[in-house]
Amino acid sequence: MNQINWGIIGCGDVTEVKSGPAFSKAPHSQLVAVMRRDGEKAADYAHRHGVPAWYTDADALINDPNVNAVYVATPPDSHADYAIRAMQAGKPVYVEKPMALNAAECAAMNQVSRETGMPLFVAFYRRALPYFLRVKELIDNKAIGDIRVVNVQLNWPPDDRETVAGRGWRVSPDVSGGGLFHDLVSHQFDLLAFMLGPIQSASGIARNQAGLYAADDMVVASFAFESGVVGTGSWCFTVNKEQRLEQTQLIGSQGKITFSFFENFVITVDTAAGTETLTVPFPEHVQQPLIELIVNELRGGPKSPSTGETGARASQILDWITV
Known part of the structure; x- marks a missing residue:
């Protein structure tokens, strides 16, 4: 073509x-x-x-x-x-x-x-955004040594649309395949595999705690990469606004990288040499x-x-x- x-x-x-x-x-x-x-x-x-x-x-x-x-x-x-x-x-x-x-x-x-x-x-x-390619470059260049552990945290308050009354399709398992976990966290696992290699196993617990809709609203999980890196994650979609948090940390043999999948354009690199803060904005589209x-x-x-x-x-x- x-x-x-x-x-x-x-x-x-x-x-x-x-x-x-x-x-x-x-x-x-x-x-x-x-x-x-x-x-x-x-x-x-x-x-x-x-x-x-x-x-x-x-x-x-x-x-x-x-x-x-x-x-x-x-x-x-x-x-x-x-x-x-x-x-x-x-x-x-x-x-x-x-x-x-x-x-x-x-x-x-x-x-x-x-x-x-x-x-x-x-x-x-x-996989093609400059922000995440910068994180991958830091990993590939061993800015924090060898990656040992991945920690993913996402705590968000409920959206008015994503309730029984709002009838949001994202929280209707027959339409979305699950809940907000399926809609959002698919991005996270795909990108982690892109940056760190294939994930070979994962297990977890999914619960509906708040009863706002049919889908799960709380998930905790552990997962392992073929490379030997291991990870944990927790995702809760019914916290109050004061408890809102979204960050992922990559713990390496010589430091730590903290970045966001959804919330901001900042990457923080902590090593023995100090803390470096990088800002990489997203494009318009x-x-x-x-x-x-x-x-x-x-x-x-x-x-x-x-x-x-x-x-x-x-x-x-x-x-x-x-x-």
Whole structure:
């Protein structure tokens, strides 16, 4: 392919700034069609973003001859269905995270990718963001020696949308595959594997403590990497605002790196020489660096760092911990 013409299935909130505009800002790439079941919302999105075509039917978008790659940005319960349909129609697919409801669905998607020869990518865009690449560079350059332990902490207050009354899909297990743990922590496990190598085992305890919705709201876990590094994590989504905390620490033989997956742009490196603070801001459209790498691969360039195979591993870890 010379020019990548994208169609989006599910042009909701995530596509407004994080991803949608990036498809037309990336070189040799253009957003040419969008689909949403609500025709009024699909037309409005197309008008606001300068997209020439809009649909209310996914198959109509998939079969649009002007579309030669598809971005699936619906909730996870339809990721496998839409991605498989698009690949069987001969279109490469970029799918939102988590990749699907569970590891079994991910495996089915990857099988179709192999059978059709259509590339499959997952929106674990942190693999291409300068902030996280800086953390990986510190690890690779042994800024804190050999990594021994990973500690992940996330304590957030509940969002008004993510309650029984709010009916947020992220806390409906039949739609999201789990709760906020599945939605957010998939990013963390994927990136940790990118930086430290594959995670070979994980186990945990998941509980619904506050009863705000059907999904778990508290998870604790331990996990081990093939490299010998071990990790622990705790995630609670029902603390008060004063207890809000989100940080990850990498403990090495000669120091410690502290960074954030979601909250800020600061990286702190503590060694015997002192404390160094690095600030690396995110770009306006956080998915654009990864989208550019995917476009380059589809045009015959190097492989993207986030594929269906790597995305499936994150879902497998979630299953190990919560199923």
